[in-house]
Amino acid sequence: MKIKNLYSLFIYSFLIILVFDAAYSNEEEEEEKIKKFPTFCMSKIKQMIKSGVKCVDIVKYFLERINFFNSKINAITNINPNALNEAKLLDEHFTKNKAFIGRLHCIPVLVKDNIDVAKKMPTTGGLNALRYSIPNK
Numbered sequence: 001m002k003i004k005n006l007y008s009l010f011i012y013s014f015l016i017i018l019v020f021d022a023a024y025s026n027e028e029e030e031e032e033k034i035k036k037f038p039t040f041c042m043s044k045i046k047q048m049i050k051s052g053v054k055c056v057d058i059v060k061y062f063l064e065r066i067n068f069f070n071s072k073i074n075a076i077t078n079i080n081p082n083a084l085n086e087a088k089l090l091d092e093h094f095t096k097n098k099a100f101i102g103r104l105h106c107i108p109v110l111v112k113d114n115i116d117v118a119k120k121m122p123t124t125g126g127l128n129a130l131r132y133s134i135p136n137k
Helices: 002-035 042-050 055-073 083-097
Strands: none
Touching (some): 042 055, 055 083
């Protein structure tokens, strides 16, 4: 009976070590991935555009960032399906005019989903029942 208890203790200890080891190695991997996605202020994004970085690339970066973080925190309920097309239009405007359309030119914006957005995106207020509630204007 004592051998069985020791064996069980050994197995449980081994499993705990494996779990902690896996958690620790995942934590290191997560930190490396997080470093891949630094944050940017508006002025930095404006400088990047002036230096030749395209809005399409900035939007792709933030979409990747959303995919990475949202898989863990589940905070983003909807993404503008036309974001890349709109970024392309902003790039064309900047290339042609060497000027920004407005203060938020190519600035990614998150809007809480209880505020109507005129981009054919649902306003759910966090309720699954309202997932198809799209504002008229």
